Amino acid sequence: MTSSDARARFLENPYILDLFAGPGGLDVAAHMLDVPSLGIEWDKDACETRYKAGLPTWHADVSAVRRDRFHELPKDLNVLAGGPPCQTYSIAGGGAGRKALDEVKKLIRALVDERACEEKIDEQLAKLEASGGDSRTALVLEPLRYAIKALSCPNREGRPFDVIVLEQVPAVAELWKVYKEALEEGLPREGGGRVRYKVAKVATLHTEAFGVPQTRRRTILIARLAEHGAPPLPAPTHHSYKSLKPKHGGPDDENVVVSAVQAALPIEGAEVPLRPWVPMRDVLMATEERPDGRTSSFEIVSNYGSGGDPKKRGVRTDGQPSFTVTGKVSRNAVRRPDGSPHDPDRMTIPEAGILQTFPPNYPWEGGDKSQQVGNAVPPLFGMHVLAAALARPPAPEEKLRENWTWAADDKRAILRKEGCGDPYECGSTCPKPEDQSSPSTSSKSARPRTGASAKRSAK
Structure with missing residues (x-):
C-alpha cells in the first residue's frame, strides 16, 4: 500500500473508540463531524444518558474490556480517544495521582521499552495503590495499553490505531509528554519491530478560545501513525479570557488576552480576526x-x-x-x-x-446529573480537537444549538442489549451494581432494578 493509499483510508473512514466516554461529549463532537463512535463507560447513569441520546455504548470497565473482551471490539475501529478520570490529578482532587507521577512515568516506559506482561504491570499498579495511591490513577495508562493491545489482537490482524487523541487536566501534561516520547519512539510489535507515531506538541488549551462559554483548561495529545504525517493543534476561533475586569467582555476589553497556542501561530486554518469569547x-x-x-x-x-x-x-x-x-x-x-x-x-x-x-x-438521564455534566468533554471543544486530528474542517457551531433527536424506546432497548447484554437491565459483563451509580428512575423502557447502590460514580 502506498503512503497516498494509506492517507486516503485514514481520511475516508474514521471510527472512534471512546474510552471513559461519560455522557457523550466526544461522541456528540464526532456526530458533528459525521464520524461514528463507540463508547466504553463504567457509570450506569452516564450509560442511561447515552442510550437515550442514541449513542452506541458498552457498559463496562475499560480495564476489563482490555483484558477479556478486546477481541470483541469492531476490528475497523481506527481512532483511539480517551479522557481518563481526572480527580486524582486535578487541583480539586486529593492529588494521589500527582504524588505518583514518577511511578506512572516508569510504568509508561516499561510498557514501551520492555513490553512488560500485563500481569507484571498490574502487580506494580497494585503495589502503588497499596502504598496509599488511588485506584483511578492507573487508568491514565489504559489508552497506551489499548494501543499496544491492538498490535497483538488476532481480530485486528495487528492493525494499529491510525489516530490517538487524549485529553486531561493540565496536571497530567507531564504524563502526556512521556506518552509523546513513547509513541514517537514506537510501540513494540509481538514479532519485533515498532509502530511509530508523529505527535503534536502537548498543549494546554483554553476552551473559551474555541467558542465554549466557559473558562476551562484541558491538556491534549494528538498522534497519528507516522505514515499519515504530523497532526496540527486545533486552531483557536475566539479570544481567550482573563478575569481582570469582571463586568464586561469583548474584543477591545482588558479581559481579552491571546492564548499561548494562538501566540505560537502559525496554526493552519486559524480564523483571523478571532471572535470575542462567548458570554453566558x-x-x-x-x-x-x-x-x-x-x-x-x-x-x-x-x-x-x-x-x-x-x-x-x-x-x-x-x-x-x-x-x-x-x-x-x-x-x-x-x-x-x-x-x-x-x-x-x-x-x-x-x-x-x-x-x-x-x-x-x-437527554440527561439517571442519577447525579451534575457529575455527568461536569465530567464531560465540551462537545464544541472536542469537535475542534477531533477535526484537527482527522484532518477535517470544523463543523458549524450552529449544529450544537439544534435539538438532539432522542432514541425511541425500541432503539434504546437495542442499544442497551448491545451495551449491557440485556435490553432491560445490566448483564454479566457490566460493572457490579454496588460499584455503580444509582439506577435510572426516569427510563420508561427500563424494568425496575434491585440491589443497586446509591453510591456515586468514582469517575
Whole structure:
C-alpha cells in the first residue's frame, strides 16, 4: 500500500473508540463531524444518558474490556480517544495521582521499552495503590495499553490505531509528554519491530478560545501513525479570557488576552480576526428559538472559594464566560445584579449542559446529573480537537444549538442489549451494581432494578 493509499483510508473512514466516554461529549463532537463512535463507560447513569441520546455504548470497565473482551471490539475501529478520570490529578482532587507521577512515568516506559506482561504491570499498579495511591490513577495508562493491545489482537490482524487523541487536566501534561516520547519512539510489535507515531506538541488549551462559554483548561495529545504525517493543534476561533475586569467582555476589553497556542501561530486554518469569547448571556438568555431561557440579567456565585478563602465566593456576570462547570455545578447560586435571588436560583442541568455546549435538549438521564455534566468533554471543544486530528474542517457551531433527536424506546432497548447484554437491565459483563451509580428512575423502557447502590460514580 502506498503512503497516498494509506492517507486516503485514514481520511475516508474514521471510527472512534471512546474510552471513559461519560455522557457523550466526544461522541456528540464526532456526530458533528459525521464520524461514528463507540463508547466504553463504567457509570450506569452516564450509560442511561447515552442510550437515550442514541449513542452506541458498552457498559463496562475499560480495564476489563482490555483484558477479556478486546477481541470483541469492531476490528475497523481506527481512532483511539480517551479522557481518563481526572480527580486524582486535578487541583480539586486529593492529588494521589500527582504524588505518583514518577511511578506512572516508569510504568509508561516499561510498557514501551520492555513490553512488560500485563500481569507484571498490574502487580506494580497494585503495589502503588497499596502504598496509599488511588485506584483511578492507573487508568491514565489504559489508552497506551489499548494501543499496544491492538498490535497483538488476532481480530485486528495487528492493525494499529491510525489516530490517538487524549485529553486531561493540565496536571497530567507531564504524563502526556512521556506518552509523546513513547509513541514517537514506537510501540513494540509481538514479532519485533515498532509502530511509530508523529505527535503534536502537548498543549494546554483554553476552551473559551474555541467558542465554549466557559473558562476551562484541558491538556491534549494528538498522534497519528507516522505514515499519515504530523497532526496540527486545533486552531483557536475566539479570544481567550482573563478575569481582570469582571463586568464586561469583548474584543477591545482588558479581559481579552491571546492564548499561548494562538501566540505560537502559525496554526493552519486559524480564523483571523478571532471572535470575542462567548458570554453566558449569549446561550442562556431567552430567545425566540429558546423561550425557556432566563429573561433578566443574572450573576453566578461559585460554590468554590476564591483566592484561598473558602468563604469568599467568586462571582461572574452574564456578560462573562461561566466558571468551569464541575460536578458541583448545581450548587452554584444564581442571583440578580442587585443580589436578590434569580428564578431559578440555581444552575439547572440543561443550563449546565448548554454551558458545556451540549444541545439544549440533550437527554440527561439517571442519577447525579451534575457529575455527568461536569465530567464531560465540551462537545464544541472536542469537535475542534477531533477535526484537527482527522484532518477535517470544523463543523458549524450552529449544529450544537439544534435539538438532539432522542432514541425511541425500541432503539434504546437495542442499544442497551448491545451495551449491557440485556435490553432491560445490566448483564454479566457490566460493572457490579454496588460499584455503580444509582439506577435510572426516569427510563420508561427500563424494568425496575434491585440491589443497586446509591453510591456515586468514582469517575
